[in-house]
Amino acid sequence: MKINQFLDATYLKTAEQAGITEEENLQNVISLVEEAILYEYKLIMIRANYIKTARRLLNDAKSNVVIGTVIDFPAGNSSLENKISEAKEAINLTADELDFVVDYDAFKNGKISSIKKEIEECTALCLKHNKKAKFIIEVAALSSEEIIVISQLIKEVVIEKFGLENAKNVFVKSSTGFFKTDDNSANGATLETIKLILENAKPLKVKAAGGVKNYEMATKMIDLGVDRIGTSSSKQIINKTQNVNQGY
Template identity: 75%
Template structure:
């Protein structure tokens, strides 16, 4: 398996979150971009203020690695207008894929109309600009029933509004990786949550993010129908595959 083409190599910490300087944080992004180019990952997922730097690196290397960024991250509770403004800025910076944090709080409160409007408007902007839209539903904040319902909701809105031919341009994504859970419960993708998303969101694509840190878990996720894996452990995953291919 060419697992590198499933990997969205991810670094989303701000300098403050990483407790380092802005320059040190930039160097972390550059290091990840160099790794992504070397291993031909599918995508590098970064904050929008680093897009221009990474785009220049990819062009210089003649690399096919894509650039993704996050919108309304990590809480997803901004107005639709703010979401779309942030997304347009990312598009103007030449991001290829936009990972929107859906307003899962509003969804939990029963505001289905707001969620429908977000999906319709965000997908419209992405399709107009030939970009991919991903909707982060934040599984750690949802019950299993809520995961099923929101996955079906996003799917149905996309299919009803844009047709099955555009399903390949829209993902349902599990997690931000930044959600604060109680009692050290997983705050990212689990096999259970990904199974529920896969069963209820396809033919939309699926991205497992948060907590996928090794090759074995990555393979299990792919076996459940995942199309992309967001991880800060891309190097460990690809090194394991290389060792297996070499018989180690």
Template identity: 75%
Template structure:
């Protein structure tokens, strides 16, 4: 097994969030692209404003690394119309995969029909354009019971409307990595949360994101049946695998 094909190498900070200039932020994105090309990651996950630059670099390098971006990030509370508009712009820029932050606040308020419509419309747009759709459910904002229910809900909407043959094009993803928790409680993927998603969302695919920072945790996630890992620590993870293969 080569762990590089599980890795969605991620850099989603704005210049303001990083406390640097826009030019410096762009340089971080370019550096991540160069790293992704060297290590043949599955995908590079960046903000949509950088898609054109990333695409140009990947094409020039004849790289097979895919491009992913986030939609309605990080809060997920925009209207369905706004989500679809943002998604269409990313598709037009030639993003391969779209990670939608689902309206988890509306879900917690019991607005189930809104969630069903959101999933249906977003998946339809992605499938029509041969793109992968991922739904970030923000596990740190949900109870275990809510994680079970929303995972089952997304799965059922996809199966009922698009058939099991299209399940492989839709992911349930754990986290944005930007959710603010109290008392330093983990805000991303944990083994407990991923077990719940995996048990209730399959045959949809699963992406563990947020908090997977080393090879050991990555391997534990893979053992639970996840299909992708979203991480800003891709280089550390793949370097450890290479060292193990060399007997270090």
């Protein structure tokens, strides 16, 4: 098993969130790209404003690493029009994969028709441009029953509207890694939540993200059946070392 090809190596902090200058933050992104080229990760997940720099570095290195970015991140509660506009901009910047934060608050409040429309329109846009779509459901904000229902909902919309043949181009993703739980409980992927997604989203792809920080956990996720792992600890996973730092 080439674990590197399961890894979406991630750096999504803004300079303000990281407490550093914009120049320093850009250097962090460049370092991630260089690491991804060296270790041949599947993808780098970065903010859209860094895509041009990353694309240039990848092209110069003739690397097969692809670029992903996040849409309506991390809250997911902007309008559908804003989501689509942001997604179009990311596509214009040459992003290969788009990770949309589903409006999970709207879902929890029973606005199912708006969630269905969101999934349909965002998926349609990605497929039209030969991009992969990932839908982040933020498992830490949901009950087990809600995880089951929203995973089934996404699957049903994709299969009904775009056919079984497009299941390989759409993911259900666990977490942003930025959600704050009230009781400091796990705010990302756990074995239990990933099992629920897998059982209810397949044949869509599944991405475990948030809290996967070491080789042991990564391999457990892969053994369960996930297709990707979103992590800021890719190097630690590749080197089979422990990472005790907190965060995505």
